[in-house]
Amino acid sequence: MITGSIVxxxxxxxEDGSLDLDSLAxxxxxxxxxxxxxxxxxxxxxxxxxLSHDEHHTVIxxxxxxxxxxxxxxxxxxxxxxxxxxxxxxIALEVGANACLLVVPYYNKPTQEGLYQHFKLIAESxxxxxxxxxxxxxxxxxxxxxxxxRLSHIDNIIGIKDATADIERGKKLIEQSGxxxxxxSGQDTAALELMLVGGKGTISVTANVAPKLMHEMCTAAVSxxxxxxxxxxxxxxxxHESMFIESNPIPAKWGVSQQGLIENCLRLPLVPLTxxxxxxxRAAMIGAGVL
Numbered sequence: 612m613i614t615g616s617i618v619x620x621x622x623x624x625x626e627d628g629s630l631d632l633d634s635l636a637x638x639x640x641x642x643x644x645x646x647x648x649x650x651x652x653x654x655x656x657x658x659x660x661x662l663s664h665d666e667h668h669t670v671i672x673x674x675x676x677x678x679x680x681x682x683x684x685x686x687x688x689x690x691x692x693x694x695x696x697x698x699x700x701x702i703a704l705e706v707g708a709n710a711c712l713l714v715v716p717y718y719n720k721p722t723q724e725g726l727y728q729h730f731k732l733i734a735e736s737x738x739x740x741x742x743x744x745x746x747x748x749x750x751x752x753x754x755x756x757x758x759x760x761r762l763s764h765i766d767n768i769i770g771i772k773d774a775t776a777d778i779e780r781g782k783k784l785i786e787q788s789g790x791x792x793x794x795x796s797g798q799d800t801a802a803l804e805l806m807l808v809g810g811k812g813t814i815s816v817t818a819n820v821a822p823k824l825m826h827e828m829c830t831a832a833v834s835x836x837x838x839x840x841x842x843x844x845x846x847x848x849x850x851h852e853s854m855f856i857e858s859n860p861i862p863a864k865w866g867v868s869q870q871g872l873i874e875n876c877l878r879l880p881l882v883p884l885t886x887x888x889x890x891x892x893r894a895a896m897i898g899a900g901v902l
Contacts, residue, residue: 612793613683613710614811614833615648616825618818619656621864622670623873630666632673634873639677641872646826647682647818650674651712654687655749656816656860661878667699672706685814689714689744693729700737710740712772712814717750723758734765741767746774746797756784763792770794772814776801785809799851803844806832816854817847820866821901846899853895856888866892869902 620642623634642650652674653659653667662670671686678684686703688711690696696713703711716729734741743762745754753775762768773781774797781801785794785808794810796802802813811833818825828843854862861877865884868875875883884892896902 612811613649613685614793614829616646616818616822616829617649617651617685617795617812617814618642618647618822618825619651619654619814619816620674621819621860621867621873622653622657622662624658624876624878625874626876628876628878630670631874631876632669635670635673636677638867638872639674642818642822643678643681645822647822648812648826648829649683649685649709650678651685651687651814652708654712654744654814655714655746656819656863657687658860658878658881659687661881664699668702668706671703671708675707683709685710685712685742687712687714689716691716691718693732696729697733697736700733700739700741704737704739708739710742710769711737712742712744714744714746715750715752715754717752720752723755726752726754727758727761730762730768731765734762734768738767740769742770742772742793742795743768744772744774744797746772748774756780756787759784760788763788768792770811772797773805773810774798778804778808781805781810782808799854800848803828803832803840807835807837807840816859816863817851819860819863820854820870820896821847821850821899824899824901849895850899850901853892856891857884862888862892865889866896866902869893869896 623631686708688699770793831840
């Protein structure tokens with residue numbers, strides 16, 4: 612079982628938009644040393660939307676190589692095309708990912724039955740552990756609890772990244788889905804509360820800039836030490852908020868660049884953090900003791 616602080620890692624790039632694989636390797640090593648419990652490669656925070664298939668493959672493979680078995684690597688392989696998601700998931704298995712994260716298909720707005728058949732086909736076609744990713748704020752499609760529970764009966768669908776921030780709904784899913792189906796928070800501001808009602812960790816943007824602190828908070832929360840977890844999360848809360856002051860991963864990349872770990876480079880249509888927002892992110896990072 613993968614638990615704790617799982618960083619949705621940024622993808623380092625050069626100013627010309629090319630991949631910075633040397634910085635990627637150093638960044639993975641940094642996370643291992645700081646206590647990050649697992650890494651999601653090429654998720655939304657990793658700018659999956661603007662990576663080619665070859666780049667997608669390369670980043671996942673290089674992340675796995677850099678991790679060298681020290682922490683699990685979860686490959687982001689979702690798509691609104693079932694055939695494309697299937698292909699990416701097969702590649703992730705071939706290069707040695709520990710699991711895959713598959714976002715709910717976006718834009719084309721499938722029905723609940725369409726969602727079920729999409730995830731079912733991929734799970735039954737590729738023998739790798741798979742985590743569903745429900746983020747209706749980005750996809751405009753909501754994977755309902757009843758559909759998630761149906762999918763949980765498929766052996767290699769092991770859990771869900773719940774980015775609804777609805778704790779009561781998340782609690783019901785945890786209660787109804789059984790111990791072998793894991794709930795992870797997909798919203799840093801709601802992560803603590805979800806873990807305190809039975810979630811096993813968070814797939815985090817904040818962990819990019821505060822990996823040690825996020826690991827400590829998640830460890831306390833998952834173990835049931837709510838007092839310690841709340842103390843740590845109080846330090847993190849301004850940082851959670853600042854990571855979404857502009858579209859993710861714009862603030863995260865700026866923050867990691869301020870720590871000297873990567874260049875502050877993104878691919879269009881994303882652009883660097885505005886000067887006005889930089890002061891807010893900087894203040895949150897200083898307050899959390901990570902800058």
